[in-house]
Each structure stands twice: as structure tokens, then as C-alpha cells.
Amino acid sequence: MAASFDPFNASYQQHPGISMSEARREEPVFYSPVLDYWIVTQYDDIKEIFKDTDTFSASITLDQITPSTEETVAVLVQHGFNPGLALVNEDGPSHQERRKAHQEPFKGREVEALLPRIREVVTGHIDKFVKNGRADLMADLFQEAPITVALIFMGIPDEDIAACRQFTLDQTVFMYGRPAPEEQKQVASNLGRYWEFTGQLVEKIRRNPDAPGWLPHVIRESQRKPGLFGDNELQTTALAGLVAAHETTTNASGNAMRALLENRETWDRVCADPALLPKAIEESLRYDGSVAAWRRLAVKETTVGGVTIPAGGRVMMITSSANHDGSVFENPEKFDIDRPHPNRHMTFGFGAHACMGATLARQEMRVFIEELTNRLPHMSLVEGQEITYLPNTSFRGPKNLLVEWDPRLNPVLADRP
Structure with a gap:
């Protein structure tokens, strides 16, 4: 596996979970010289790594997969680009304290209050193409x-x-991809400008402290408890939070619609019975989630799956592979919305660093799919299209997903040409 594993190639990009089936069977933990990471593929091993925060640090979660060139570093320095700790790469008691301070906007009732605005945004976009x-x-x-x-x-x-x-596309390529030197330099320039922008943004929000939203909430928490969040942490929240709050939902929705439309009988069932939506969403997140891998640093020598990981060893957990582990999910390569307990998937992580935005992501996906089932139940994937992905190790969703339908058959009369 060490010789053949390449997360930037077509097999992994098309479906990471399925592509790792041989590794799960034959060599579930192996060292990848391509990445200089120890690769972990089985469900139980990945779950234990997430749980063991004393041995496995989250500190490298936002490190670049492809190191910066000297020119790229110079560009970042020019813009004062210096992100600090975000929740996703912070360990220990400080992580627990700051995570608690972040949580209020992510609670169910807060997300429920956003649903009318979410539906308004979604229907507004569908309105633009429904007659086409x-x-x-x-x-x-x-x-x-x-x-x-x-x-x-x-x-x-x-x-x-x-x-x-x-910005979100730039950060994904910069952190998790393999950009060529010139592309890396251009992306770094964009990131640098965005870093400067986030500083101005934090100051603007400070002048309106009662505004709704996650950033205003965190700024209020920083004022309530001085020292909890400095300016750097607030900027970093604006920087990393945008990807966390957006990129994952974009990709998860695209992956879900591809899976549903490729399994026509299932799509028709969901269109006929909205009560199946939660099950369809969970199975979509398991079958083809938007997050393919997470990373940890072994702070001391340890053993995973019978393989010794040295102190300082960098570990990549292929969470999409865990979601296709046959010891946990029967017939894992089948897209099955009647599967028992599909929410055991690792797409949102596990334990102390589990995704705080999971409720928001699920609600957004539900609105997306619900509106499409109501207004375009007769749509289908355009035959013969090549579905490709932005090459990177961790975040995945189709670049394009072409669909077609006869608008004269739209079930909502106002949607017909």
C-alpha cells in the first residue's frame, strides 16, 4: 500500500472510501512516503485515535499537505498572514473552554431559527433555473x-x-491540495488579502456588538471574559470558520444528490415520502461524505492496529474508509437508506473535536433535497458527463453535477415555462 497510495489520483478522488478497500483488508495501517504520513483506514482504529487526545494531538490539522515555497512564504509575510489556533487544531483544557464559548449559535434552537432564511436562499437559487x-x-x-x-x-x-x-476554494487547495509553485503563490496572495480583510471585519463587527451570528457571539464572549480570545484568534475564527461552515455543506450536498440520482429507485422513494429525508441524508454522509480524512500528530510512540507509530509521526485517518468498513456497516458499498444506524459514520469526526456545525449542515441538506424533490422530482443526471473532484486529501465534492428535466412537467405550475 505504501508504494501504490496516492490521494491525488483518480481512484481516491472518485471515491476515497471504496478505493481503500484493499488497505482495510490487507494493510489497514501503513506509512505513505508520498505524504510522509501514517495512513489509518479501519473504523475502530480511527475511533480510538479521535478518543485518545493525550496521545494524538490535533495541532497539525490545518498544516499544509504541500509545504510552501520560499516565494509563497514571502507573499504570506507581506500580508502579515499569521493565523493562530482555531478550535480544530487546539488541544487540552484551553480547547474545551473555548469550544464551550463557541457553542451557543450551533445549538438546535438557534439553527431552527435560521431555517426560514435558509429556505429563502435555496428557493431563490432554484427559481433562477427551474424553467430551463x-x-x-x-x-x-x-x-x-x-x-x-x-x-x-x-x-x-x-x-x-x-x-x-x-476564499474557501483557495484555502482548500492551499491546505489540502498539491498546487504547483505558481498556483501556490497566487493562492497565497489571495489568502493574504483575505487575512487582512478578516482583521477589518472583526473591527467592523466590534462596532455592532449586538448583531446576530457566530462571529459577533465570539466577540461578545471575548469581551465578557478577557483573555479567552485575542485578536488573532478572532481573525483565525473568521478565516477557518468560513470553510467549516460552507465547504463541507456544498460538497456533502453535491455528493448526496449524485448518490440519490444514481440510485433512481431511492430518489423516487424520497420524492414520494419526505419522512425518508433524514435517513437519506445520514446514508449520504456515510456513503460519500464531504470530509475524506482528518489528521493527528502522535506526541509519543504508540501502536495503532499492531503497527508502531513513532513519536512525532503524522497520522492521516481516512474517515471515508472507516465509513465503508464492513465490520461496522454491512454491505458498505451499497447505498441503502434503510440501513440501521447509518449515523455511526465518521464524516463529522468523533469525540472532543466532533464537528459543532453538524446540526446546521444536516438542516441545510434537508432543505436542499426537500426543495428539489418538491420542484424537480423528474430530473436526472445528464448521461455521459465526467464528474471530477478538486484534487486534495480531505475535502471532496463534485466540481460539476449536470442534471436535466422536461420543464413542461414541473409539478409546480408556476415553475413551468
Whole structure:
């Protein structure tokens, strides 16, 4: 496996979980010289790593997979790019204390209050293409609506939303991809400008401390308890939080719609019975989640799956592989919304660093799929299209997802041409 594993190749990109089936059987833990990481593929091993925060540090979670060139570093320095700890890469008591301070906007009742705005955003985007008979669900819906919702959730002022859109793609490539030197330099320049922008954004929100949203809430918490969040942590929250609040939902929705439309009988069942939506969403997250892998640093020598990981060893947990582990999920390569306990998946992580935004992501996905089942139940994937992914180790969703339908058959009369 060490010789053949390449997370940037077509097999892994098309479906990481399925591509790791041989590794799960033959060599569930192995060292990858391509990445300089120890790769872990089985469910139980990954769950134990998530749980053992004393042995496995989250500190490298946001490290670049491809190291920066000297030119790239110079560009970042020029912009003062210096993100500090975010919740995702913080350990110990400080992580627990700050995570607690973040949690209020992520609670169920707060997310429920956003649902009318989410539905308004989603229906507004569907309105633009519903009469056309053809759409790219990624470009026309999933790459647009979730970032708008994410920025509303974060409390970004409306006039600043446009400035934030390109950033999420840039950060994914920069942190988790293999950009060529020139591309890395360009992306770094964009990140540097966004870092400067986040500093101005934090100051703007400070002047309106009672505003709704995640960032205003964190700023209020920093004022309530001085020292809990400094300016650097607030900027880093704005930087990393945008990807966490948007990119995962964009990709998860695209993956879910691909799986549903490729399994036509299941799609028809969901269209006929909205009560099946929660099960369909959980199975989509298991079958083809938006997060393929997470990373940890072994702070001391340890053993995983009978393999010794040295102190300082970098570990990549292929969570999408865990979601296809046959010891946990029967017939794992089948997309089955009647599967018992599909929510045992690792797509949102596990333990102390489990995704705080999971409730928001599920609710957004439900609105997306519900609106599409109501208004375009007769749509289908365009035959012969090549579905590709942005090459990176960790975040995945289709670049494009082309669908078509006869608009004369739209069930809502106002949606017909």
C-alpha cells in the first residue's frame, strides 16, 4: 500500500472510501512516503485515535499537505498572514473552554431559527433555473446557497459577502491540495488579502456588538471574559470558520444528490415520502461524505492496529474508509437508506473535536433535497458527463453535477415555462 497510495489520483478522488478497500483488508495501517504520513483506514482504529487526545494531538490539522515555497512564504509575510489556533487544531483544557464559548449559535434552537432564511436562499437559487430544463447543481445551487447561509450564520455583513466567496476554494487547495509553485503563490496572495480583510471585519463587527451570528457571539464572549480570545484568534475564527461552515455543506450536498440520482429507485422513494429525508441524508454522509480524512500528530510512540507509530509521526485517518468498513456497516458499498444506524459514520469526526456545525449542515441538506424533490422530482443526471473532484486529501465534492428535466412537467405550475 505504501508504494501504490496516492490521494491525488483518480481512484481516491472518485471515491476515497471504496478505493481503500484493499488497505482495510490487507494493510489497514501503513506509512505513505508520498505524504510522509501514517495512513489509518479501519473504523475502530480511527475511533480510538479521535478518543485518545493525550496521545494524538490535533495541532497539525490545518498544516499544509504541500509545504510552501520560499516565494509563497514571502507573499504570506507581506500580508502579515499569521493565523493562530482555531478550535480544530487546539488541544487540552484551553480547547474545551473555548469550544464551550463557541457553542451557543450551533445549538438546535438557534439553527431552527435560521431555517426560514435558509429556505429563502435555496428557493431563490432554484427559481433562477427551474424553467430551463437543465442545470449544474454545483455551480447553480450548491456552490452559491451554502456560502450565503454560512456568511449569514457567521454574522458577516451583507456588503462583505461577495468578498468572501473565492476564499474557501483557495484555502482548500492551499491546505489540502498539491498546487504547483505558481498556483501556490497566487493562492497565497489571495489568502493574504483575505487575512487582512478578516482583521477589518472583526473591527467592523466590534462596532455592532449586538448583531446576530457566530462571529459577533465570539466577540461578545471575548469581551465578557478577557483573555479567552485575542485578536488573532478572532481573525483565525473568521478565516477557518468560513470553510467549516460552507465547504463541507456544498460538497456533502453535491455528493448526496449524485448518490440519490444514481440510485433512481431511492430518489423516487424520497420524492414520494419526505419522512425518508433524514435517513437519506445520514446514508449520504456515510456513503460519500464531504470530509475524506482528518489528521493527528502522535506526541509519543504508540501502536495503532499492531503497527508502531513513532513519536512525532503524522497520522492521516481516512474517515471515508472507516465509513465503508464492513465490520461496522454491512454491505458498505451499497447505498441503502434503510440501513440501521447509518449515523455511526465518521464524516463529522468523533469525540472532543466532533464537528459543532453538524446540526446546521444536516438542516441545510434537508432543505436542499426537500426543495428539489418538491420542484424537480423528474430530473436526472445528464448521461455521459465526467464528474471530477478538486484534487486534495480531505475535502471532496463534485466540481460539476449536470442534471436535466422536461420543464413542461414541473409539478409546480408556476415553475413551468
